[in-house]
């Protein structure tokens with residue numbers, strides 16, 4: 001009897017991941033102050049998702065991914081995205097989706113709806129801890145400073161792509177208007193070219209199936 005119960009238990013455990021549901025994604029709440037967002041109104045319908053990079057490399061190039069430092073900078077500027085994914089693929093919720101996060105700023109999508117300067121209202125923002133190419137980062141450092149960053153800290157990690165893919169699936173479950181294509185899932189650099197360079201050339205869209 002015990003043995004057969006045990007077998008059933010194992011079978012259920014083994015079948016769990018095959019049942020077709022999206023993999024469970026643990027999200028750690030790490031709320032930013034309310035000054036980084038505002039309440040969402042019915043007019044602020046979510047149709048897009050925007051990908052960003054963030055780091056504290058300009059402050060500490062040798063140790064560029066300190067969550068405390070990054071969130072402190074967001075808080076001090078009154079900005080922030082809904083989610084942040086660290087280098088290990090851990091997902092943090094910085095701002096609840098029920099609020100409009102200040103992550104996109106001024107810009108215009110290259111395709112309709114252009115959402116000129118309105119992207120915050122219509123998108124979920126996701127920050128990935130990451131650093132772009134020197135060209136993309138030169139507003140923050142000299143080349144000498146940039147070259148002090150360890151190669152492993154440039155670009156993105158496999159764990160981040162896996163987590164982002166799961167997070168997108170989860171967010172789309174709540175906001176089905178976010179179609180799984182490059183018209184609806186965009187980079188900050190596409191919305192604000194010239195002003196923003198994230199997630200940049202090192203971000204591999206194919207790694208999240210786009």
Ligand SMILES: [Zn+2]
Pocket residue numbers: 051052053103188196198
């Ligand atoms: Zn950005």
